[in-house]
Amino acid sequence: MKAFEYRAPRSLSEAVALLAEKGEKARPLAGGTDLIVQLRGGRLDLDFVVDIKWIPELNQLSYDPASGLTIGAAVPCYRIYEDPVIRRVYPGLVDAASIIGGIGIQGRATWGGNLCNSSPSGDTIPALMVLGATCTIAGPNGTRTVPVEQFCTAPGRNVLRRGEMLVSFHIPVPLPHSGAYYLRFIPRNEMDIAVVGAGASVVLSNDLSTITAARIALGAVAPTPLLAESAGNALIGKRISDETIAEAARLAQQAARPITDMRGTIAQRRHLVGVLTKRALHGAIERAQKGASHAH
Amino acid sequence: MPTKVHVTAKINGDEVEFLCEPRQSLLECLRDILNLTGTKEGCNDGNCGACSVLLNGRLVNSCLVLGVEIDGQEVTTVEGLAGARELHPLQQVFLEHAALQCGICTPGFLVAAKALLDRYPHPSEEQIRFWLAGNLCRCTGYDKIVRAVMDAAKKLSQRTGEVHP
Ligand SMILES: Cc1cc2nc3c(=O)[nH]c(=O)nc-3n(C[C@H](O)[C@H](O)[C@H](O)COP(=O)(O)OP(=O)(O)OC[C@H]3O[C@@H](n4cnc5c(N)ncnc54)[C@H](O)[C@@H]3O)c2cc1C
Ligand code: FES
Ligand code: FES
Numbered sequence: 001m002k003a004f005e006y007r008a009p010r011s012l013s014e015a016v017a018l019l020a021e022k023g024e025k026a027r028p029l030a031g032g033t034d035l036i037v038q039l040r041g042g043r044l045d046l047d048f049v050v051d052i053k054w055i056p057e058l059n060q061l062s063y064d065p066a067s068g069l070t071i072g073a074a075v076p077c078y079r080i081y082e083d084p085v086i087r088r089v090y091p092g093l094v095d096a097a098s099i100i101g102g103i104g105i106q107g108r109a110t111w112g113g114n115l116c117n118s119s120p121s122g123d124t125i126p127a128l129m130v131l132g133a134t135c136t137i138a139g140p141n142g143t144r145t146v147p148v149e150q151f152c153t154a155p156g157r158n159v160l161r162r163g164e165m166l167v168s169f170h171i172p173v174p175l176p177h178s179g180a181y182y183l184r185f186i187p188r189n190e191m192d193i194a195v196v197g198a199g200a201s202v203v204l205s206n207d208l209s210t211i212t213a214a215r216i217a218l219g220a221v222a223p224t225p226l227l228a229e230s231a232g233n234a235l236i237g238k239r240i241s242d243e244t245i246a247e248a249a250r251l252a253q254q255a256a257r258p259i260t261d262m263r264g265t266i267a268q269r270r271h272l273v274g275v276l277t278k279r280a281l282h283g284a285i286e287r288a289q290k291g292a293s294h295a296h
Numbered sequence: 297m298p299t300k301v302h303v304t305a306k307i308n309g310d311e312v313e314f315l316c317e318p319r320q321s322l323l324e325c326l327r328d329i330l331n332l333t334g335t336k337e338g339c340n341d342g343n344c345g346a347c348s349v350l351l352n353g354r355l356v357n358s359c360l361v362l363g364v365e366i367d368g369q370e371v372t373t374v375e376g377l378a379g380a381r382e383l384h385p386l387q388q389v390f391l392e393h394a395a396l397q398c399g400i401c402t403p404g405f406l407v408a409a410k411a412l413l414d415r416y417p418h419p420s421e422e423q424i425r426f427w428l429a430g431n432l433c434r435c436t437g438y439d440k441i442v443r444a445v446m447d448a449a450k451k452l453s454q455r456t457g458e459v460h461p
Contacts, residue, residue: 107356108357
């Protein structure tokens with residue numbers, strides 16, 4: 001690995017100032033499970049590494065039944081899936097947190113790092129999108145908020161400008177009778193990168209028979225993780241049935257723009273989008289019907 | 297040329313101080329600076345688990361941690377498992393079950409299995425397989441390793457007088 005300098009600021013303002021001053025040759029270090037691999041492989045050339053794990057705002061993990069969930073950007077996967085409130089209220093986040101790498105990776109890999117690495121296959125990203133999560137970004141000119149679906153702009157690229165960093169995610173309180181689910185296809189059971197990932201969230205009517213709102217998001221089938229809005233919207237006002245779910249899956253397949261690479265072909269990925277969208281919807285509907293996401 | 301950084305940490309219960317460059321991984325620091333060569337290097341990119349250590353009680357891949365990051369923290373390596381006179385029960389059962397052949401993966405498996413048993417003293421076989429999924433072994437076919445961990449769980453709970461549920 002090429003030599004670089006290391007700083008571990010204790011405050012957000014200090015970190016932003018360092019990143020702004022050093023520009024392109026500086027990057028935040030969270031869990032390092034992408035960054036250290038890229039530095040070692042020579043894909044990234046830095047003079048300055050800013051360890052952001054000691055900044056209090058980036059480590060918050062708090063749920064308020066009135067305003068929702070705040071996840072600090074430096075919160076690693078294990079804190080998500082070990083948190084009893086998240087397990088109860090946001091099981092769709094637990095789906096994603098518990099499949100990233102193995103236990104050793106989950107001990108380090110953060111939610112902010114997954115989004116900021118901006119890989120089309122990042123597993124947290126569709127899971128956050130379907131829950132309507134927003135990002136709080138801090139920079140030299142103050143803070144701004146960006147919906148997760150607008151954060152990634154191309155493989156490895158995102159909306160962060162010089163000196164900016166991700167501080168936290170905010171996820172609204174789930175509506176009554178709602179549920180979310182995320183899953184992916186990989187050739188083995190764990191320790192692999194998604195060939196396709198699919199997340200879904202639904203809100204059901206009081207009698208649990210009709211879908212009143214839905215979001216579907218896909219991973220690894222476009223240059224960025226993708227919110228398939230047309231697929232989700234097609235479910236609004238529809239009674240739950242195999243036909244309506246199949247129609248949403250078909251629209252998700254249309255929204256996907258997959259490529260062929262070492263993990264899969266265009267045809268296989270398009271097929272998988274159909275299968276996984278159906279499964280994600282069934283999973284989300286089941287949770288909504290069982291009342292998995294009780295806000296209180 | 298960045299200067300070396302002074303790091304103070306607790307490793308296997310001992311206060312340790314060393315100098316390292318920021319680019320040196322915890323794995324390099326353990327092996328090349330502190331001469332704790334029990335922790336192995338396999339892939340150097342997070343996939344094989346040979347470099348597994350506990351950082352503040354959490355399983356991590358030491359090839360993906362910088363040495364400077366452990367300043368003020370606690371690390372347990374495979375050298376910290378055995379007691380003064382006897383092997384850790386996990387080490388003992390690995391021998392009894394022939395859960396190793398060439399042995400390069402063994403320190404990583406031992407540390408990962410300890411992380412599991414520290415948290416879940418009575419793991420199911422499926423849980424063991426998930427917890428060890430980040431560790432690769434080219435020799436044993438894994439089954440003996442899984443049996444050994446199940447046996448260790450049993451022995452450890454007998455030792456502490458617990459009843460297996
Ligand atoms: C063996 C292995 C298995 C993996 N399996 C999976 C998997 O199954 N699914 C998956 O999605 N990923 C997987 N990954 C990739 C990686 O673990 C995840 O993307 C992880 O979430 C990255 O988080 P991190 O904290 O390690 O990020 P880091 O490596 O610390 O950072 C990643 C990038 O984000 C930037 N960054 C980090 N935090 C911030 C911030 N707050 N503000 C601005 N920029 C920031 C960094 O500068 C860097 O460019 C795997 C990696 C390995 C090594
Ligand atoms: S050497 Fe660290 S995971 Fe392989
Ligand atoms: S014993 Fe040889 S790699 Fe596991």
